[in-house]
Amino acid sequence: MTDLIFFGLAEDGVMSSRAMRPDPFLYPDVEAAGGDLVAALRETGKQMGVPMAGLGESYPPEGRSSHFAAVVEAECGDVRIELRQERREVTVMIRMPLLGIGGYGATGSLEVAVEVAHAWRSGMPLAEMAAEWEFLTVTPEALAHDQGKAVEFEWASIQRLPANLIDQDLVAAAFRSPELRSLFPIVTHGSLQFRRRTISGPGSDVPSIFPMTGGRWRVICLWDPKIPKRIAETTEEAVGIVVAGLPEGCGAAVEVIRAARRGA
The missing domain is CATH 3.40.50 (Rossmann fold)
Structure with missing residues (x-):
């Protein structure tokens, strides 16, 4: 944190506006x-x-x-x-x-x-x-x-994560899917999640994949807990369930920062 300047207190113990001014010789x-x-x-x-x-x-x-x-x-x-x-x-x-x-x-x-x-x-x-x-x-x-390369950057970052954070077989299976590879990936608590915007708040209308014991996977629609969870025996099956559950019109993730800065 940048150091800031203080010269003293006013008589009532409150910092005066004059005391809070930068050094006049430096500035x-x-x-x-x-x-x-x-x-x-x-x-x-x-x-x-x-x-x-x-x-x-x-x-x-x-x-x-x-x-x-x-x-x-x-x-x-x-x-x-x-x-x-x-x-x-x-x-x-x-x-x-x-x-x-x-x-x-x-x-x-x-x-x-x-x-x-x-x-x-x-x-x-x-x-x-x-x-x-x-x-x-x-x-x-x-x-x-x-530069509008956030999706690419994030996938590369996730592919370098250790096994205790994410199963790389799952990452590889998801990356092989063109539909999921174009979305913004997020790893949290061992799960692999996807966003339709590179900058977004919590939650997503794209199904997420969570690990289970025995090498199985749970596919969950976090935005609507009423939608039944699906159990997959393999990473490929889990990825297939997510792809099948993509919302209508789902395409490549919006590169939010680039769009905002370039007026796109």
Whole structure:
């Protein structure tokens, strides 16, 4: 967690707004905006001719000043901008829904932070952002989602999981099915589940496969407990039951991050 600055308490024991300002010697541009990072970023964007839509205060854990953190919100995630205490350093974190931090890095410039935030909100591909700003590190998972390869990435990740987490014979059988290979796979509690969107909440209208003793498998429709469970003797049989139970019109999983960032 980025270190934040505190200079003291007011007489009533409450941190004063002045005390919570960044060091004016390290951040004169923030001091010129009344010690408020959001105001400083807004002014920086104005001078650069860069719109700062979605810019607002970020609310860190209790006891930490929002003067040191700002956020630029976007449909597909947000960019959090923070200031460090011991040196002039503006940290930039790209946070994606359900994935967490997808990109991070640090610069000494508010202008650069504004450029990065605007690029993300405008839909600039993450690979191009990492090439444009070398300090920005992008995670492989975030890059896959941004490029519309999340399904492929997740299948490859699951195929590397140890046997105590998932039966790889089951994974192989499911992967051989074109219908299931095009869905987003999830492994939880030894089960193999499928989603029609790469970013989605709990639950799915696609049947899931759970292990049983004796090498058998239970196929469950988690979205409707009234639908009877099916028992399969082999992985191939379990996969066949899932395919037969796919909802009408089920096709390849929607690559949510790419669609949101490219306006698709």
